[in-house]
Amino acid sequence: MHHDGRVVVFATRPALAAFLTAGAYWLGTHVGLFLTPTDLAVSLMWPPNALLLAGLLLAPVRHWPFYVLAVLPVHLLTQLWHGIPFLTAAGWFVTNVSEAVIGAFVLRRLRPPHELFQTFVGLLLFLAVGVTGVIALTSLPDVAVVVSTGMGTGYWDLWCHRFASNALAMLTLVPPIVTICSSTVTRFRVVRPARYVEAGLLAL
Numbered sequence: 001m002h003h004d005g006r007v008v009v010f011a012t013r014p015a016l017a018a019f020l021t022a023g024a025y026w027l028g029t030h031v032g033l034f035l036t037p038t039d040l041a042v043s044l045m046w047p048p049n050a051l052l053l054a055g056l057l058l059a060p061v062r063h064w065p066f067y068v069l070a071v072l073p074v075h076l077l078t079q080l081w082h083g084i085p086f087l088t089a090a091g092w093f094v095t096n097v098s099e100a101v102i103g104a105f106v107l108r109r110l111r112p113p114h115e116l117f118q119t120f121v122g123l124l125l126f127l128a129v130g131v132t133g134v135i136a137l138t139s140l141p142d143v144a145v146v147v148s149t150g151m152g153t154g155y156w157d158l159w160c161h162r163f164a165s166n167a168l169a170m171l172t173l174v175p176p177i178v179t180i181c182s183s184t185v186t187r188f189r190v191v192r193p194a195r196y197v198e199a200g201l202l203a204l
Helices: 014-034 047-057 061-081 086-110 120-146 156-183 185-189 195-204
Strands: none
Touching: 014 047, 014 061, 014 156, 047 061, 047 086, 047 156, 061 086, 086 120, 120 156
16 A cells, blocks of 8 residues: 555555545545534535545546446435435535536646645645635535425525535545645654644644
């Protein structure tokens, strides 16, 4: 899983990486549905899209179909198990995957993933594309699915809720996942214990 001191499972073992990403997507979906109020069709925080975006940023573009195929049954089965109608679940799959794929594609064109969170400019690009632009765009059809399938009412209110929910997940999950998985093993060996304590407190 290591080459030249760098974690490369996402590049060298696409099936395993896709399986791990699908597992994270499954867990993130359960968390997101748990955080969905009974009177609202949108979660307070929706992790699956952020987890998929992180996986795609770490993987070569040629491996992306593995991730989409791995996530599809996980997405549908999990949502159907929670009582979400098939049409709604299918529509959300399209918007969830579109958000991750478009975001990862644009970000990779602008900056190498392992450099994305190492510079101020890279962070601004992530905020502009991954946290703002792509979420604002994909929230339009996503909320249309909610309204058209009778899962909710009030288009623009739902749009605001969906935007905030996905933006929170992107800000919380993508930076640490991409940073840790693209770091060299040597880098972790020279980190002072105080840094691990600091990271734990930030995560908490």
